[in-house]
Structure formats: C-alpha cells, structure tokens
Amino acid sequence: MNVAIILGRLTRDPAIKVSQSGMTIARFTLAVNRLNKKGQNPEADFINCVAFGKTADVIGNYVYKGQRLLVEGRIQTGSYTSKSGEKKYTTEISVNRVEFIDKRSGGSGQGDYHVDNQNAPTGGFGQFGTAAKESPAMEQEEIPF
Numbered sequence: 001m002n003v004a005i006i007l008g009r010l011t012r013d014p015a016i017k018v019s020q021s022g023m024t025i026a027r028f029t030l031a032v033n034r035l036n037k038k039g040q041n042p043e044a045d046f047i048n049c050v051a052f053g054k055t056a057d058v059i060g061n062y063v064y065k066g067q068r069l070l071v072e073g074r075i076q077t078g079s080y081t082s083k084s085g086e087k088k089y090t091t092e093i094s095v096n097r098v099e100f101i102d103k104r105s106g107g108s109g110q111g112d113y114h115v116d117n118q119n120a121p122t123g124g125f126g127q128f129g130t131a132a133k134e135s136p137a138m139e140q141e142e143i144p145f
Helices: 053-062
Strands: 004-010 015-018 024-034 043-052 068-081 087-100 114-116
Touching: 004 043, 015 053, 024 053, 043 053, 043 068, 053 087
Parallel strands: 043 087
Antiparallel strands: 004 024, 004 068, 015 024, 024 043, 068 087, 087 114
C-alpha cells in the first residue's frame, strides 16, 4: 500500500500551470519537521508535492507561503534527462486530498476547509481512527462530589 500523510508548511506560493488539455496542475513544497537523533531541535525535510484538477484549483486560489497543510496522497518516483544529459531522479507526493490547518482570515476555525481529488480512492482521513460518541449530559444532582 502506498499512502503518505504529511503535515507541513509551504516553503513558497504554489506554482500553478494549466496543461494543454485544460487540467490545472499545482506544484508546491512542504517543510515537514522531524526530531533529530537526540530528540531535540527539530530539523526539516522538504517534500515536493503535485496536485491535479479541482484540488490544484483550490490550492492555487487559497494556499500561500507559510501556510500549514495536511496532505494525503501517494509517493511517486520518476526520472528525466537534464539538458546536460545527466539522468535525474524525482520523488514527490501525488496529492489526493488536502486540508487547511491554519485559520482562514475571517474563517470559523482551524481545519475548516478541505478538498478531495475526485479521481482519488474514497475514504480519506475519515477512515483513520474511530469516531467517539458524545457522552450523555449529566444533571447537576448526578455529579458524585
């Protein structure tokens, strides 16, 4: 199974392009913290991401440098030959779903907007964990102290 879920900050505004067929493509890099071997002073990994279609449209319209994003997708590798004839290898996350973590200006709170890639498998983040049922409210007389 190839599933990647990362939380990080955008290193710069996303690069948006439109393909010849009219599909929007968004490319961006997330700085993702990790602890060093001693468990102190986090270091960052810079993870390249690419999104397509509706997801890329939303990223292009609402995402900006420094914003925190939660991204779900798959790790994708590739290669190409540079202009100098050298073979280059790439690794990136092909984004299926993105969720905004930072509060939107004038918004109602954290993580209040997300978008799914319509071509991605169903499930998303909702399939992880277990939904907790709300406990019934206790009347003042029922409190044991």
